[in-house]
Amino acid sequence: MKINGDATIIGGGPIGSSTAASLAQKGYDVTVVEQKKEIGVPLKCAGLVSKRVFDLVNIDAETVTQNKLYGAYIHSPKGKTVLIKNDKPRAFAIDRVLFDKSLAEVAKKNGAVYLMNTTLDEIEKGNGFLKTRVKHGNENTFISSKILIGADGARSKVRKMFNLPEPQEMLLGIGAEVENIDVEPQYVHVFLGKKIAPGFFAWIIPTEKNKARIGLGSTQPLPKPVKTLFNDLFNYPTTKNYLQHAVITNITAGNIPLGIINETVKDNVMIVGDAAAQVKPISGGGLYTGLLSSKHCSEVAAEALEENKPTFDTLKKYHELWTKDIKREISFGMKIRKRFIHMNDNEIEHYFTYLEDETIISIISQYGDIDYPSRLLFPIIKNSPKLLHLLPKMMHLLL
Numbered sequence: 334m335k336i337n338g339d340a341t342i343i344g345g346g347p348i349g350s351s352t353a354a355s356l357a358q359k360g361y362d363v364t365v366v367e368q369k370k371e372i373g374v375p376l377k378c379a380g381l382v383s384k385r386v387f388d389l390v391n392i393d394a395e396t397v398t399q400n401k402l403y404g405a406y407i408h409s410p411k412g413k414t415v416l417i418k419n420d421k422p423r424a425f426a427i428d429r430v431l432f433d434k435s436l437a438e439v440a441k442k443n444g445a446v447y448l449m450n451t452t453l454d455e456i457e458k459g460n461g462f463l464k465t466r467v468k469h470g471n472e473n474t475f476i477s478s479k480i481l482i483g484a485d486g487a488r489s490k491v492r493k494m495f496n497l498p499e500p501q502e503m504l505l506g507i508g509a510e511v512e513n514i515d516v517e518p519q520y521v522h523v524f525l526g527k528k529i530a531p532g533f534f535a536w537i538i539p540t541e542k543n544k545a546r547i548g549l550g551s552t553q554p555l556p557k558p559v560k561t562l563f564n565d566l567f568n569y570p571t572t573k574n575y576l577q578h579a580v581i582t583n584i585t586a587g588n589i590p591l592g593i594i595n596e597t598v599k600d601n602v603m604i605v606g607d608a609a610a611q612v613k614p615i616s617g618g619g620l621y622t623g624l625l626s627s628k629h630c631s632e633v634a635a636e637a638l639e640e641n642k643p644t645f646d647t648l649k650k651y652h653e654l655w656t657k658d659i660k661r662e663i664s665f666g667m668k669i670r671k672r673f674i675h676m677n678d679n680e681i682e683h684y685f686t687y688l689e690d691e692t693i694i695s696i697i698s699q700y701g702d703i704d705y706p707s708r709l710l711f712p713i714i715k716n717s718p719k720l721l722h723l724l725p726k727m728m729h730l731l732l
């Protein structure tokens with residue numbers, strides 16, 4: 334089979350579909366190539382997002398929202414706990430499978446064509462276009478288009494094929510859906526500790542009464558087998574109370590790419606979403622940052638198609654735009670991470686004591702923002718004289 338079009342998007346995840354929806358809405362012929370049989374399945378996400386995510390997509394927030402979350406219990410490695418909460422919802426647990434499906438429906442309604450159960454195989458360069466060979470079983474399809482967009486996730490093949498830089502770090506996220514769990518439905522739980530979640534944290538995100546998504550992140554190579562890392566999550570003194578009676582209904586794992594990629598376009602090629610490591614390093618969340626970047630990706634791709642100039646010189650504007658929006662926050666997150674991954678549990682415990690301060694808790698409750706954690710720095714330092722000595726270090730993190 335042969336297809337001629339304006340843009341080929343590899344990956345029908347949320348970022349590929351959002352990019353496809355915008356380009357198709359502008360009247361361009363878009364083909365989305367997705368290796369899965371069913372959009373969004375299997376689930377590889379904890380589905381925690383801010384309200385901003387809903388502002389970036391054309392779907393009804395209420396239909397995909399499972400739960401509204403008003404704050405978080407943070408647990409130290411040795412069992413201290415603080416609650417940071419607000420009167421207004423600070424985050425939303427979404428049905429990620431439905432979210433992905435809804436975004437794909439919008440793209441299809443706008444005219445994008447989806448080739449499901451189909452995998453990227455080879456790409457050949459033509460004169461001003463790319464010829465992409467994709468495989469559905471033994472069947473080959475050749476798609477000729479002026480622009481190829483790699484929205485093919487953390488281990489992007491497009492990124493590799495075009496020699497674009499790899500992410501600085503690849504975390505492993507291991508998650509599960511559980512029932513029969515005893516937590517207040519309005520608060521997330523975050524567990525710190527090198528044994529529980531090496532170089533990251535573990536979470537419980539209630540989705541409805543007695544149900545939650547739980548999980549942990551770890552640096553790679555893993556310090557112990559993935560199964561052991563996950564099974565142990567149920568047995569730590571800090572997690573046991575909440576998880577000992579949990580019944581697991583679904584387990585999943587996925588890579589989380591971190592760190593700024595300094596090159597995300599080539600002639601006729603763009604990468605976006607996890608493929609471009611557009612992920613927040615402190616939380617591992619990639620939906621907001623990926624969707625925000627997807628807007629720039631589709632706008633610049635449309636401009637290049639309009640001018641019939643899909644060259645590096647035209648497409649590099651996309652790289653400039655997304656880095657302008659989120660590079661600072663990602664760099665800040667990576668600097669925090671660099672320190673965090675080298676901390677042992679005693680050091681984490683030491684820094685945790687700063688959290689046990691009424692003023693600091695109230696500032697975090699007021700200014701805490703899961704998309705822009707750096708915005709907390711100055712209010713905290715300004716309002717806590719005992720932290721004033723940290724100001725030079727903090728300045729360094731922001732520059």
Ligand SMILES: Cc1cc2nc3c(=O)[nH]c(=O)nc-3n(C[C@H](O)[C@H](O)[C@H](O)COP(=O)(O)OP(=O)(O)OC[C@H]3O[C@@H](n4cnc5c(N)ncnc54)[C@H](O)[C@@H]3O)c2cc1C
Binds near residue numbers: 451453487605621
């Ligand atoms: C355990 C875990 C928990 C997470 N929790 C959160 C969270 O709470 N909040 C949040 O914001 N983010 C979270 N994330 C991150 C979030 O899931 C990603 O940032 C998001 O899925 C990125 O979307 P994407 O479309 O770029 O990539 P993906 O969702 O990975 O989609 C890429 C698509 O490309 C397809 N594909 C890949 N290769 C090919 C190929 N060669 N040919 C054809 N198709 C291909 C894949 O099948 C997939 O459908 C989590 C991640 C993990 C692993």
